[in-house]
Amino acid sequence: MAGGGGAPAESRVGQVVLPGDVLLLPAYDEQDTERLPLGTSAAPRGRLLCGPGLRRCAGGLLVTKCGLLRHRRAGDGAAAAGGAYWVDSQQKRYVPVKGDHVIGIVTGKVGDVFRLDVGGSEQASLSYLAFEGATKRNRPNVQVGDLIYGQFLVANKDMEPEMVCIDSSGRASGMGVIGQDGFLFKVSLGLIRKLLAPKCEIIQELSQLYPFELVLGMNGRIWVKAKTVQQTLIIVNILEACEYMTAEQRKQALAKLSGN
Amino acid sequence: MIPAVSCSSHGCYRCPGYGLGPAATPRCQQPARNAEGGATPPPPPPASPPPACAAAALRERGDPARPTGSAAAAMAGEVKTKLSKNLLRMKFMQRGLDSQTKKQLDEEEKKIISDEHWYLDLPDLKEKESYIIEERSFIPCEDLLYGRMSFKGFNPEIEKLMVQINSKSKKEEIEEDDKMEADVSDEEMARRYETLVGTIGKKFLKKRDQRVLHDEDEEENSNTKPKKARKMFLKPQD
Numbered sequence: 398m399a400g401g402g403g404a405p406a407e408s409r410v411g412q413v414v415l416p417g418d419v420l421l422l423p424a425y426d427e428q429d430t431e432r433l434p435l436g437t438s439a440a441p442r443g444r445l446l447c448g449p450g451l452r453r454c455a456g457g458l459l460v461t462k463c464g465l466l467r468h469r470r471a472g473d474g475a476a477a478a479g480g481a482y483w484v485d486s487q488q489k490r491y492v493p494v495k496g497d498h499v500i501g502i503v504t505g506k507v508g509d510v511f512r513l514d515v516g517g518s519e520q521a522s523l524s525y526l527a528f529e530g531a532t533k534r535n536r537p538n539v540q541v542g543d544l545i546y547g548q549f550l551v552a553n554k555d556m557e558p559e560m561v562c563i564d565s566s567g568r569a570s571g572m573g574v575i576g577q578d579g580f581l582f583k584v585s586l587g588l589i590r591k592l593l594a595p596k597c598e599i600i601q602e603l604s605q606l607y608p609f610e611l612v613l614g615m616n617g618r619i620w621v622k623a624k625t626v627q628q629t630l631i632i633v634n635i636l637e638a639c640e641y642m643t644a645e646q647r648k649q650a651l652a653k654l655s656g657n
Numbered sequence: 658m659i660p661a662v663s664c665s666s667h668g669c670y671r672c673p674g675y676g677l678g679p680a681a682t683p684r685c686q687q688p689a690r691n692a693e694g695g696a697t698p699p700p701p702p703p704a705s706p707p708p709a710c711a712a713a714a715l716r717e718r719g720d721p722a723r724p725t726g727s728a729a730a731a732m733a734g735e736v737k738t739k740l741s742k743n744l745l746r747m748k749f750m751q752r753g754l755d756s757q758t759k760k761q762l763d764e765e766e767k768k769i770i771s772d773e774h775w776y777l778d779l780p781d782l783k784e785k786e787s788y789i790i791e792e793r794s795f796i797p798c799e800d801l802l803y804g805r806m807s808f809k810g811f812n813p814e815i816e817k818l819m820v821q822i823n824s825k826s827k828k829e830e831i832e833e834d835d836k837m838e839a840d841v842s843d844e845e846m847a848r849r850y851e852t853l854v855g856t857i858g859k860k861f862l863k864k865r866d867q868r869v870l871h872d873e874d875e876e877e878n879s880n881t882k883p884k885k886a887r888k889m890f891l892k893p894q895d
Contacts, residue, residue: 422789445789448798453789469798483798494794498804546805552793571805571818593801595823600806608811613804615795623811 403456406482410468414460414484422457448483449494462486488586491516491616493552500575500614501560503543511539513547516583516616519557523547527561529569537574544575544620546612575612579622580629586617588640599639602651603632 403419414420422445447453450462460466464486491499493515501513501521510522523545528537539545551559562572592600593613603609609623609632619636623629631654639647744750745762754762795801803822807815841849 446798447789447791449793449795451791453787453791458789467798481792481798483792483795496794496796570822571803571815590795590799590801593799593804595800595802604806604808608809609807610811610815611806611808613806615804 406458406466406468409466410482412466413463414466415463416461418460419454419456420451420458420460420466420482446481446483448481450484450486451482458482460484462488485587485590489617491586493517493521493549493558494615495549495552497549497552497615498546498572499549499560499616500581500612500618500620501545501547501616503539503541503545505541506539511545513545513560515558515560515614516618517558521549521558521560523560523562527563528573529563529567539574544579544581546572546575546614548572575620576622579610579620580633581618581620582633582637583617584619584637585640586615588636589613589615589617589619591640592619592636598644599636599647602647603635606632606651606655 403421406420406422409418409420447458448467450460450464451458452461453459462484464484467483467485469481493499499515501515501523503511504514504520505512509526510524513521513523515521525531525536525539526533527547527550528539531537545560545562547560547562548564549558550561551557562569564570564572591597593615600611607623607628609621609628611632612620614620619633621629621632621636623632635647635650635654638650642650740750742762742765745754745758746766751759792798803819805815806819807813810816
């Protein structure tokens, strides 16, 4: 398919791409330099977002993960002014990415930092000052074994990832130690993205059932808490099973549960 | 000779011979020189010990073969031309320098600086400005929601947060719409402010100034209307 020359990116959208494939992009630059842009042929030029699974290369984009090539047109969102390409891959191993919100398990306290297991290749560090309202004197009450919802501040390859539990304005906004009880389980990273997508049907259907709380980490961990243990487990089972269910199957399962 | 101590021109800080008279001065003259390089011709004997260290330096840096024991007057002109670069660069020597030597020194200094300047010996970058941004996160690509959720009032705090965070993008759009249609036209705004100038301006005046303003108004009024009896403090009668 994509032997040496590569295929235009637009033609591969929605298809399976493999690592090493080259996706060609319309050459905006050459047009600009060779002659005056007449403005009729080329699409409005903007910054193209090259998402996970893709890398820049001389001709265009180089695929580094296998999966389905996804594309979003320009103007769909504020973040992607010039459109975005990324690879939707099936994956279970989490690789820390700057800005991701994840659930970590405290494994130890080392001096000023907590060690957090986030499911990546290395444990993340979390400073005790990176909590809302924490000062040198007023340490946050974090014990080994606690669950922490936080955000990656530093996530480079070859470096220890660093997390924080405050946003840029110093407020927690939902981050920090996740409360008592509840149930933590792990799903694939693809399912997490499916659940976090705006207007996700699974979440919308579940929200009609009964009161419960949900924390979704980009590292594939989900924490659920409902009023009773039974209710919690029902949600857990649905979430675990729904990855490979069709919409009808899911609706049947939900109807059965809500009837109880 | 005691080679342990030498004068500043030889690389140490203190000249022990300074001000001690001829008996002590020879100490500072030679040893460092010998250490500097074996190729230099043997130094002249310290026939006339210099009175100060600076003078010793002058002599040292000059022509080593020059006879040292000559008259001081004859030396003066000679010395002036043969001052070392390092010495001329010193702060106190700058005053007496003529422009030519100054320029020469500057050039030399610049040359040294440019020689020592490091630069990368690379060909020019041929890459044009890239319009591709690499992003390792799915969140901006797929517009993912915030990961904390609560339903049917299980955790009111989180529900408030959900509304706040997840509606951020929608709000921005709404705000933009607002900007498009102004509620009050510019003309109306100007008219409103016209009337406000006086009333608001009063606020920023001091009490005393306000009163003056007020009085002026009254005087104007008094031209047309019968003059009001001025209220004054009347001394109470006993």
